Structures are given as C-alpha cells and as structure tokens.
Amino acid sequence: MTIVLTPYWSNGVQKLKVAPQPPAAPKRGLIPAAFDRDVHTERCLLQLRSKDKGIEKYIYLSYLKNEDPAMFYKLCLEHMAEITPLIYTPTVGDACVNFSHIFRRPEGLYVSIKDKGKIRDVLQNWPRIDEARISVVTDGSRILGLGDLGVNGMGISIGKLSLYVAGAGIRPESTIPICLDLGTNTQRYLDDPLYLGLRQKRVSDPEMEAFMDEFMHEMTATFPKLMIQFEDFSTDNAFKYLERYRKQYPVFNDDIQGTGAVVLSGFLNAAKLASAASGKPLSTHRILFFGAGSAGVGVASQLMSFFTLQGLSQEEARRSIWLVDSQGLVYNARGRLAEHKKYFSRNDYQGPPMTSLLDIIDYVRPTALLGLSTITNAFTTEVIEAMALINPRPILFPLSNPVKLSECSFAAAVEHTRGQVLFASGSPFPEQEYQGKTLYPGQGNNMYIFPGLGLAAILARVSQVTDTMVEASSLGLANSLTDEERSLGLLYPQVNRIREISAFIAKEVIRAAQKSGVDRSPDLRNKSDAELISFINQKMWKP
Numbered sequence: 002m003t004i005v006l007t008p009y010w011s012n013g014v015q016k017l018k019v020a021p022q023p024p025a026a027p028k029r030g031l032i033p034a035a036f037d038r039d040v041h042t043e044r045c046l047l048q049l050r051s052k053d054k055g056i057e058k059y060i061y062l063s064y065l066k067n068e069d070p071a072m073f074y075k076l077c078l079e080h081m082a083e084i085t086p087l088i089y090t091p092t093v094g095d096a097c098v099n100f101s102h103i104f105r106r107p108e109g110l111y112v113s114i115k116d117k118g119k120i121r122d123v124l125q126n127w128p129r130i131d132e133a134r135i136s137v138v139t140d141g142s143r144i145l146g147l148g149d150l151g152v153n154g155m156g157i158s159i160g161k162l163s164l165y166v167a168g169a170g171i172r173p174e175s176t177i178p179i180c181l182d183l184g185t186n187t188q189r190y191l192d193d194p195l196y197l198g199l200r201q202k203r204v205s206d207p208e209m210e211a212f213m214d215e216f217m218h219e220m221t222a223t224f225p226k227l228m229i230q231f232e233d234f235s236t237d238n239a240f241k242y243l244e245r246y247r248k249q250y251p252v253f254n255d256d257i258q259g260t261g262a263v264v265l266s267g268f269l270n271a272a273k274l275a276s277a278a279s280g281k282p283l284s285t286h287r288i289l290f291f292g293a294g295s296a297g298v299g300v301a302s303q304l305m306s307f308f309t310l311q312g313l314s315q316e317e318a319r320r321s322i323w324l325v326d327s328q329g330l331v332y333n334a335r336g337r338l339a340e341h342k343k344y345f346s347r348n349d350y351q352g353p354p355m356t357s358l359l360d361i362i363d364y365v366r367p368t369a370l371l372g373l374s375t376i377t378n379a380f381t382t383e384v385i386e387a388m389a390l391i392n393p394r395p396i397l398f399p400l401s402n403p404v405k406l407s408e409c410s411f412a413a414a415v416e417h418t419r420g421q422v423l424f425a426s427g428s429p430f431p432e433q434e435y436q437g438k439t440l441y442p443g444q445g446n447n448m449y450i451f452p453g454l455g456l457a458a459i460l461a462r463v464s465q466v467t468d469t470m471v472e473a474s475s476l477g478l479a480n481s482l483t484d485e486e487r488s489l490g491l492l493y494p495q496v497n498r499i500r501e502i503s504a505f506i507a508k509e510v511i512r513a514a515q516k517s518g519v520d521r522s523p524d525l526r527n528k529s530d531a532e533l534i535s536f537i538n539q540k541m542w543k544p
C-alpha cells in the first residue's frame with residue numbers, strides 16, 4: 002500500500018490519501034529508465050553513510066522519512082543497530098538541542114498555553130483524526146539529561162514514535178508527536194531569534210494543571226482510540242500527572258514505568274549471572290541508585306514490587322534499595338525531602354550527610370550500582386574498582402542519556418573490573434575485546450519496552466495501563482533472550498530482533514490487561530497464545 006501524505010501546511014487542507022493497491026505505475030518519463038527500488042535502498046544507505054556527523058545523518062533520515070516513509074522504515078528495520086542511535090539517543094539529543102536551527106518543516110502537533118480554552122479546536126486540526134492510535138506527549142521540560150529544551154523537545158516525541166513504527170509496526174499514520182508549549186526557563190532559547198516556541202517563562206503550577214486537565218479531556222474526546230505516552234516531563238510533573246490521569250485515561254509515563262520495566266528486565270538477567278558467580282540468591286541483592294529522579298525512583302519501585310512478588314516482605318524489599326541524589330545518601334534524618342524520595346529514604350542511618358559515592362559504596366556494599374543522575378563519568382575508576390572489590394561480578398548500569406552524560410563508558414567498566422562487569426547503559430557503547438574475548442554491552446533503554454507495551458494497549462483497547470501490564474512487559478523482555486544471546490552473556494536481546502521481541506512483549510501485556518479486566522477487545526480473550534502472537538504479527542505494519 003502506498004501512503005501519500007498531502008503536506009498539510011501548504012494549503013490548509015489536511016488529509017491522508019491511501020492509494021489503491023497495487024499502486025499505479027509511474028507515468029512514463031517521470032522516473033529514470035534504470036530506477037529500481039531495491040537498488041535505491043542501497044543508494045539511500047550510501048547517501049546516509051556518506052555523511053560524517055550524526056546530526057547530518059539525522060537530518061538526512063528526517064528528510065527521507067518525510068519524502069519516502071516506506072524507505073525510511075525499511076532502512077530502520079534492516080539496519081536497526083546502525084540507525085537507532087541516529088533517530089534516537091544519542092543523536093536525537095543533539096537534534097533536540099538544535100531543533101529550532103535544523104527545523105525544515107512541521108511534523109507533529111504543537112499545543113500551547115495560548116490555546117487554553119480552545120484546545121479541542123487545535124486537536125481537530127490534526128489531519129488524521131480517525132487513524133490516531135498513539136501519541137507521545139512531552140512538555141520539553143527535561144529532555145533526556147539535557148534539561149529544559151522548551152518546544153525543541155518535539156524531537157523526542159518524533160524519535161520515540163519512529164521507534165513505535167519501526168519496533169512494533171504501529172502504522173505511521175496512527176502516530177501523533179505532541180509538544181506542549183508551556184514556555185521555557187532556558188534563557189538562551191528565549192534569546193534565540195530562531196527559537197520556535199513561545200518567548201515566555203514556564204507557566205505556574207496551577208496554570209499548567211488547568212491546561213493539562215483540559216488537554217487530557219480533549220485528547221480523549223477527539224481521539225477516542227488513543228493511547229498516550231508521557232515523555233520527559235520534569236520530575237515533579239512526571240509523577241504528578243501520571244498519578245492524576247492513570248486511572249482515568251490510557252496513559253503511561255515512559256521515564257517512570259518504561260524505564261522501570263527495562264531496567265528490571267536487564268537486572269534480572271544480570272542478577273542470575275551475578276548469583277551464579279557469588280552463590281548468593283536474588284533476595285540478598287543490595288541496589289544503589291545514583292540519581293533519585295523520575296527514572297531512579299521509577300526503577301526502584303519496579304524492582305521493589307518484583308522483589309515482593311518473589312516472597313520478600315514489603316519492608317525487606319524496600320530495605321534492599323538505597324538512593325543517592327545531589328545531596329548524597331537519601332535518609333530521613335537529613336531533613337525535608339521531595340515527595341517521590343520519601344518511600345525509599347533510609348531510616349537506619351543517623352550520621353552526618355554522606356556525599357562521597359565511594360563512602361556510600363563502602364557503607365552500603367551494593368551488588369548493583371545504577372546511574373540515573375545525568376552526571377558524566379560519576380562512576381570513576383575508584384568507584385568501579387570498589388564495586389569490583391565487593392562483587393565477583395558487579396552490576397554497573399550507567400543509564401543516563403545521551404551518551405555524553407553516561408556515568409561511565411563500557412570500556413572503563415570492562416577495564417576496571419577485569420572484564421567481570423555486568424553492564425547496561427542508556428545509550429549504546431561499542432563492544433570491547435578483553436583477553437581475547439569479545440564482551441557486549443547491554444542497552445538498558447526503555448526503547449525495548451514502549452513499542453510492545455503501546456502495541457498491546459492499542460490492540461487490546463485498554464482503558465488504563467496497570468502496574469501488572471508494565472511488569473508483564475518487563476518479564477516478557479527478560480524472557481525473550483535466546484540461548485545464543487545468553488551464551489554470549491547478553492542482558493538484553495539484540496536490537497535487530499525488535500519486532501519479534503515487541504510481539505512477545507505485546508502478547509504478555511495483553512494477557513496481563515485481560516487479567517486486570519482493563520481490556521476492551523473481548524475477541525482476543527478466546528485466542529490461544531500462538532493465535533495471539535500470530536494476530537499481533539499480522540497487525541504489524543510492514544514497510
């Protein structure tokens with residue numbers, strides 16, 4: 002099927018034309034004599050590879066996506082490991098920072114505080130209302146670890162949705178990237194004549210709240226079959242709006258829940274290998290979080306709820322987790338704490354503030370150190386060596402994005418643990434040779450989770466996203482490692498299998514939705530697992 006998108010900014014007419022199958026042959030003279038679609042795939046790849054800089058490759062791929070979406074997604078699927086870092090982290094970080102400068106043409110929906118009171122009118126301008134199934138919504142206030150990028154955050158919604166299409170076969174015309182323009186507190190953007198957003202500071206909390214209530218209400222009224230992913234909201238708002246809407250609308254927060262799921266999955270696979278080396282069971286793990294924001298606390302909560310399922314009491318599970326923030330170890334006697342840190346705040350430490358990560362490691366003696374802090378190279382040589390001294394196979398997950406903010410590189414982790422590290426990072430690192438052996442880094446990034454989770458939510462037409470669905474996505478991912486991948490010591494499956502993995506995750510999530518009673522596709526209940534997988538595969542859009 003050929004999809005022809007009429008440029009909707011050109012004449013105010015917004016429509017999608019779906020050409021009948023098979024597409025009409027091109028008119029004579031409009032295509033060169035030797036043009037061949039397969040050869041053209043190679044041509045596009047060569048053009049992409051001829052560019053030196055990541056950002057140039059990003060711009061080329063954006064152009065390709067707009068001009069020839071089928072070719073763009075074909076390249077994504079056939080060269081997933083090469084292209085994902087260009088359309089997503091780390092390159093999407095550069096693209097967002099420079100979004101107003103590299104901007105070519107509008108893509109997605111911009112809803113601003115000036116639209117308050119008439120948000121429905123704005124949403125109704127979307128050209129593909131009936132097809133809309135999934136939206137990634139950001140307010141640009143915490144894009145990756147890069148801070149408040151204002152309306153430039155649109156790049157992250159676009160990037161995540163490209164992965165929905167490539168990774169789970171969501172139809173391209175069913176996706177809506179949205180950036181809410183509520184101002185920005187980043188002065189250099191306010192001063193930049195090319196900046197594309199409103200030139201005002203961020204609105205107050207009550208103003209944002211009223212805006213968000215109207216926005217969510219109108220989204221559901223306009224797009225009744227839409228699933229919403231909240232992305233890269235600043236910490237307080239990430240927690241606040243997830244809690245506010247999660248029982249009312251089909252919505253999830255990728256940074257809290259998607260990250261929780263992906264890290265639990267990698268942790269489980271790492272913990273098996275660590276336990277095999279130490280002889281200690283899963284219940285004895287001690288997990289230190291360096292970074293206690295939306296991602297850190299989201300992951301801590303996910304690990305904790307898994308531990309309780311494994312038979313630990315609530316208190317035992319809570320006590321296996323320590324948080325560190327910009328002020329050091331998080332503990333009750335330290336004084337006033339942000340709401341989201343309170344649950345994991347320690348009540349068993351009374352001393353003076355403990356700020357050095359080395360001291361904290363010495364005190365906690367963690368089996369796993371997880372970085373979600375945005376602090377580049379916070380896992381110094383000494384920190385990595387300290388972890389290796391305590392553990393035969395230390396678990397080190399520097400998860401901050403993009404790659405320049407990673408708490409350590411894979412090379413450093415391998416070198417300072419003498420090849421024993423169990424490693425996953427948020428952005429990709431190259432493999433390493435160590436003593437004649439190739440070691441592979443894991444990529445602990447929510448991109449393994451949200452495509453399958455979102456696809457399941459769409460197919461089962463869920464009314465809400467439950468904790469059990471998120472957990473099912475995590476266990477589905479953990480269980481999708483093949484024997485070959487396990488024998489290579491991988492913690493996550495190879496990304497070129499993403500569609501197969503997404504289908505498996507989607508099946509698990511649909512089953513969890515059915516158990517929770519939040520599904521609204523009764524037909525899927527009668528399908529066997531094999532039938533369900535085959536149904537999911539058949540529903541995936543293929544370029």
Ligand SMILES: NC(=O)C1=CN([C@@H]2O[C@H](COP(=O)(O)OP(=O)(O)OC[C@H]3O[C@@H](n4cnc5c(N)ncnc54)[C@H](OP(=O)(O)O)[C@@H]3O)[C@@H](O)[C@H]2O)C=CC1
Pocket residue numbers: 143144145146147235236255256260263291292293294295296297325326327328329372373374375376400401402403406426427428445446447448
């Ligand atoms: N791999 C993945 O899939 C994902 C990765 N991430 C990455 O995680 C990172 C954090 O995201 P998020 O949690 O939303 O951001 P937040 O801003 O909510 O959290 C950052 C945390 O790091 C802490 N921190 C800052 N400076 C230091 C320091 N010097 N020492 C110790 N802790 C410090 C902050 O402390 P304080 O609370 O005191 O300010 C805060 O707790 C980002 O880089 C993001 O890209 C996020 C989601 C998914």
Ligand SMILES: CC(=O)C(=O)O
Pocket residue numbers: 090144145146233255256401402427446447448
């Ligand atoms: C991966 C992701 O969601 C983040 O870094 O924010």
Ligand SMILES: [Mg+2]
Pocket residue numbers: 145232233255256
């Ligand atoms: Mg994010």
